[in-house]
Amino acid sequence: MTVSVRLFARARELAGVERLQVDLPAGSTVGDLRQTLGEQTATLRPLVPQLLVAVGTDYATDDMVIPEGSEVACFPPVSGG
Amino acid sequence: MIELTHEPIDHAALTERVRSTQAGAVVLFLGTVREMTNGQQTIALDYDAYPEMAVAKMEELHTRACDKWPVIEAGIIHRLGHLELGDISVAVAVSCPHRVDAFEAGRFLIDRLKEVVPIWKQENWADGSTEWVHPGVET
Numbered sequence: 001m002t003v004s005v006r007l008f009a010r011a012r013e014l015a016g017v018e019r020l021q022v023d024l025p026a027g028s029t030v031g032d033l034r035q036t037l038g039e040q041t042a043t044l045r046p047l048v049p050q051l052l053v054a055v056g057t058d059y060a061t062d063d064m065v066i067p068e069g070s071e072v073a074c075f076p077p078v079s080g081g
Numbered sequence: 082m083i084e085l086t087h088e089p090i091d092h093a094a095l096t097e098r099v100r101s102t103q104a105g106a107v108v109l110f111l112g113t114v115r116e117m118t119n120g121q122q123t124i125a126l127d128y129d130a131y132p133e134m135a136v137a138k139m140e141e142l143h144t145r146a147c148d149k150w151p152v153i154e155a156g157i158i159h160r161l162g163h164l165e166l167g168d169i170s171v172a173v174a175v176s177c178p179h180r181v182d183a184f185e186a187g188r189f190l191i192d193r194l195k196e197v198v199p200i201w202k203q204e205n206w207a208d209g210s211t212e213w214v215h216p217g218v219e220t
Contacts, residue, residue: 006131008129008130008131008199008201009129009201009203009213009215010201010213010215010218013213047218050215050217050218052199054131054134054199057133057134057137057138059197073131073134073199075131075199075201076201076213076215076218077215077216077217077218078195078196078197078198078199078200078201078216079195079200079201079202079213079214079215079216080128080130080135080159080170080171080194080195080198080199080200080201080202081112081159081170081171081191081194081195081200
């Protein structure tokens with residue numbers, strides 16, 4: 001499956017794009033996505049361990065299986081307020 | 082009342098919206114753009130958000146506050162885009178029958194907002210450099 005990943009803040013700046021297309025086997029987890037992101041986009045690699053991952057509008061843990069067609073976003077720790 | 086806006090925040094209007102004859106207490110919190118941070122001088126801040134998730138998370142916090150305290154009305158407005166020194170970046174208003182609950186609910190909303198709502202600030206330092214603020218991440 002192809003997962004379209006939205007990027008924000010420093011993650012977007014490092015990758016140089018707002019979205020990345022990541023090819024993953026069906027049944028892949030958030031942890032698999034994290035690893036593939038680092039391999040595929042070298043500029044993101046230093047930030048990968050600290051990236052937060054959202055599936056839909058909820059935070060996801062590394063063991064969560066990514067449902068096909070879901071909206072996925074990756075971003076560093078938040079700093080609103 | 083949950084809102085993201087690129088316009089200046091009308092905190093007086095927000096306060097009026099949460100006022101009620103059932104309330105004995107109304108608490109308003111404003112976050113404003115500070116000039117000095119650990120000896121470094123800020124010229125301006127730029128705020129970015131993942132808007133769909135930010136609104137969803139703020140609504141969740143609102144629901145949790147209403148479950149935990151006897152909140153009559155609560156509102157959160159966060160501004161996005163380019164903000165100058167002193168500008169209001171966030172406003173949280175809460176009305177409750179009594180002040181202790183209003184203060185606690187207001188504090189909960191702003192504290193949790195800063196931890197879970199996907200909004201980011203970028204510093205524009207006086208030396209001309211810019212820097213995303215990501216707590217816990219070395220730059």
